[in-house]
Amino acid sequence: MPSNGEPVFFLSYARTAGSRRVVDFFNDLSTNIADLVDPEVGAEPGFMDKSIPGGGRWTDELLHAVGSCHVFVALLSMPFLNSTWCGMEWYAFARRRVVDKEGGSPRRTAILPVIWAPWPGHVRIPAAVSEVQRFSPEGLPDAEITTLYRDEGLLGLQRIRPDAYESVVWRLARRVADIAYTHPVEPRVLRREHLRDIFQEST
Helix, strand or coil: CCCCCCCCEEEECCCCCCHHHHHHHHHHHHHHHHCCCCCCCCCCCEEECCCCCCCCCCCHHHHHHHHHCCEEEEEECHHHHCCHHHHHHHHHHHCCCECCCCCCCCCCCCEEEEECCCCCCCCCCCHHHHCCCCCCCCCCCCHHHHHHHHHHHHHHHHHHCHHHHHHHHHHHHHHHHHHHHHCCECCCCCCHHHCCCHHHCCC
């Protein structure tokens, strides 16, 4: 359960020219999660690094956030799948152990991959990514929204169906909150020299 002021989720994304829309998504998801969880006063719903470009320097703040947050939300896209930086963030969080609370369903990871933008079918998906079930907004009143999300990603929904985008982000917030409460992740002190790009490992 969220406690001690740690962020509920850590947002991992590729630093591209379209990052402004990622900021909008981060704010929307944070607003929804703030209504779903009860973190300590002053704690932030999420953490998003806005200052470090790919290949930049890992700060203590970033290492602490990825080592203490409760859910790792990964925005999948072509740039993300080819990003060494994102591969290192994924590896950092994956080193932490998930604890199944009594009565909860077994879950190996608190990593939640989300389709941000579509990519060509021939693109090689890193093994670490393909092994984790992607988020899908099942059970929406309009089944077409789920199909649009899978085909266009959240970025596409932002552009062509803002109402659908809001529905998917709400369902995502529900999923993040559920994982945070039912599958705590043990915190871990992380150091830059111990990290590697997990996306470069063989499939």
